[in-house]
Amino acid sequence: MRIRDIFTEKRDIIAPLDLTNIVSYTLSLSKEKIFINLDREVEKEEALHIDKLIGERKKGKPLAYIVKSKEFFSEVFHVDQHVLVPRPETEILVEEALRIIENKPGTVRVMDMGTGSGAIGIILAKKTLCETFCVDISLDALRVAKRNAKQLGTKNNINFVCSNLFEGIKEDRRFDLILANLPYISQQEWNDLAEDVKAFEPRIALYGGEEGVEVYARFVAGLPYYLKKNGHVLCEIGSNLQGRKVRNMLESLGFKTTLKTDLSGRERVIEGA
Numbered sequence: 672m673r674i675r676d677i678f679t680e681k682r683d684i685i686a687p688l689d690l691t692n693i694v695s696y697t698l699s700l701s702k703e704k705i706f707i708n709l710d711r712e713v714e715k716e717e718a719l720h721i722d723k724l725i726g727e728r729k730k731g732k733p734l735a736y737i738v739k740s741k742e743f744f745s746e747v748f749h750v751d752q753h754v755l756v757p758r759p760e761t762e763i764l765v766e767e768a769l770r771i772i773e774n775k776p777g778t779v780r781v782m783d784m785g786t787g788s789g790a791i792g793i794i795l796a797k798k799t800l801c802e803t804f805c806v807d808i809s810l811d812a813l814r815v816a817k818r819n820a821k822q823l824g825t826k827n828n829i830n831f832v833c834s835n836l837f838e839g840i841k842e843d844r845r846f847d848l849i850l851a852n853l854p855y856i857s858q859q860e861w862n863d864l865a866e867d868v869k870a871f872e873p874r875i876a877l878y879g880g881e882e883g884v885e886v887y888a889r890f891v892a893g894l895p896y897y898l899k900k901n902g903h904v905l906c907e908i909g910s911n912l913q914g915r916k917v918r919n920m921l922e923s924l925g926f927k928t929t930l931k932t933d934l935s936g937r938e939r940v941i942e943g944a
Contacts, residue, residue: 672718674698675709681721685728693724696738731867743790746797748819753811754788755876760933761852764907764940765794767931771848771903771942772799782806782897784836784851784890787876789816789829791850796825806832806840809875836886837893845899851890852907857883860909883909884916891920894943904943914938 674694681690695702697720698713713721724737735741735756741748743757744765750756772779772795779801783792786805793816796803805820807813813831820826832839856864856877868877879886887906894904904921908914918928918941926943933939 672713673710674705674713677713677718677721678709681725685725689728689734690725692734692738693721693728697721697724732871733867736871741788744794746790746794746823748788748790748793749815749822750788751815752871753809753873754815755872757788757790760939761791761907763931763933764850764852764905765791767905767940767942768795768848768850769798771905772801775847778802779847780804780845780899782840782846782849784849785853785876786816786831787812787852789819791852792816792829793820793823793825795850796820796829797823800828803829804832804840804844804846805829806834806836808833808835809873812873812876836890837897840897842896844897846897846902847899848903848905849894849898850905851887853886853890854879855883855887855907855909855913857881857913882916883913884920887913887917888920891917891924894921895924901944906941906943907939908941911938914941917941 677694691702695705697717727737728734733756735750736752739749739751741750741757744762748757781795781801782804784806786792786807789805792803792805795801805816810833813833817831820829834840854877856879858881861878898904906917908917914930921928921943929942930938931940
């Protein structure tokens with residue numbers, strides 16, 4: 672069997688892009704090389720593995736978990752079932768963080784709260800060389816983040832901390848910028864969530880409580896103890912209603928808040944200063 676035979680036989684089973692990624696991953700070939708080597712013979716074991724991965728994709732398993740990678744901010748991150756798949760809309764959070772860091776004098780200390788795969792903190796550490804703390808409640812998630820930091824050459828200026836929000840952070844630590852991409856799915860949203868997300872992505876990284884803001888309420892309560900004077904906080908949220916609630920929490924502590932929308936016009940990032 673040749674590569675072209677696989678595309679002929681499987682083209683009506685799953686989306687062409689998914690099939691291309693699965694073949695690329697299994698054969699350890701770039702997508703470009705696949706299409707200039709269509710007559711390459713595929714070993715029986717390779718063909719069986721491709722069939723196995725196609726079956727997983729048909730059951731709804733996210734492609735990123737199948738091929739163990741996801742591009743984010745023009746970098747490729749390792750991902751598995753212990754972390755959320757990085758979303759394009761989260762790039763807005765990174766863009767706002769870069770803007771803030773560039774306008775702060777001297778050495779900037781940054782905390783990426785709820786780091787997951789480390790995508791946010793690692794991009795900031797790589798692009799700005801700031802001192803970065805990547806914090807997550809999950810040890811398994813931190814193992815993924817550490818792997819990505821090593822892979823992208825940023826492990827020397829990142830500290831990894833396993834902590835339930837601020838509980839494991841030393842009280843004498845103060846940060847210029849704290850970012851949070853915390854669980855914000857409400858119970859109703861969870862009930863309506865796509866089955867492939869509920870079945871495969873970690874619930875601990877998605878479910879934010881009955882109203883979706885309970886984790887954020889605990890996070891905001893801890894900010895005054897860890898944010899420097901004139902520091903900034905950035906929070907990713909999932910709906911306009913959540914945005915209003917989180918803004919009210921921040922403003923009750925004296926923060927001035929602004930909202931950033933994503934490409935669809937949905938409120939996505941809250942900045943507090």
